[in-house]
Amino acid sequence: MATASARLAWAAEVAAPRPGDRVLEVGCGHGVMLSLLAGRLAGGSVLGLDRSATMTRAAADRNAAAVAAGTVGVRTTELLAADLPDGAFDLVVAVHVGAFWRPPAAEFAVVRRVLAPGGRVLLVDQPLQPGQARAKADRVAGLAAPHGLAVTAVHTGDTPPRPSIAVELRA
Incomplete structure (x- = not known):
């Protein structure tokens, strides 16, 4: 199994x-992040969604x-179509x-609905151009x-080949 980037x-x-x-x-792909998150939990759970059945099969296999x-858990669905209970995620x-990261960003309505009180959201990206972190966070x-x-919060990390950002949000 490949190591995480x-x-x-x-x-x-x-x-x-x-x-x-x-x-x-959201967008669990091959399930690498699912593995990393699950490995940090003690008594919790992780649900990965991806619209690609190929990706969810790979994620389920990786995390068998x-x-x-x-x-x-792994489900093949888009976030906007997912049947998720209100307040279900921390x-x-x-x-x-x-x-x-771009309009109309209707996914934020679903995220807000499924976020538990006191919960948080973390959006991670690797901007193509240096110095884009603040502009992306503002967007x-x-x-x-x-x-x-x-x-x-806006976190920045030295992650080759380019720096990464993580924008943290709360209700």
Whole structure:
């Protein structure tokens, strides 16, 4: 099994799920971040969503033991079509999911609805050009604000080949 990229390892460290957290990863891809998040949990769970059945099969295979144990779940669906209960997640993570970074960003309405009181959102990206972190964070702030989410922190990491950013939001 391949090791995690510097960006994903850094993002999991920034996400820092707490014991018992219920975590949602939007756009889970091959399931590498699911593995990293699940490995940091004690008594919690991680649900990964991806619109690609090929990716969710790969994520389920990569995390087979955790899926069997009930710690990790994987579903093939887009966030906007997912049937998720209100207030079900303490942490929502999305790595390089463009829908959160550009209009109309309707996904923020779903994230706000499924976020538990006191929960947080972490959006991770690797900007193509240096110095884009503040502009990207400002863009996210503008897209998320109508849905009751505000940027509370902007983290930056030295993750080759380019620096990464993680925009943290809370209700």
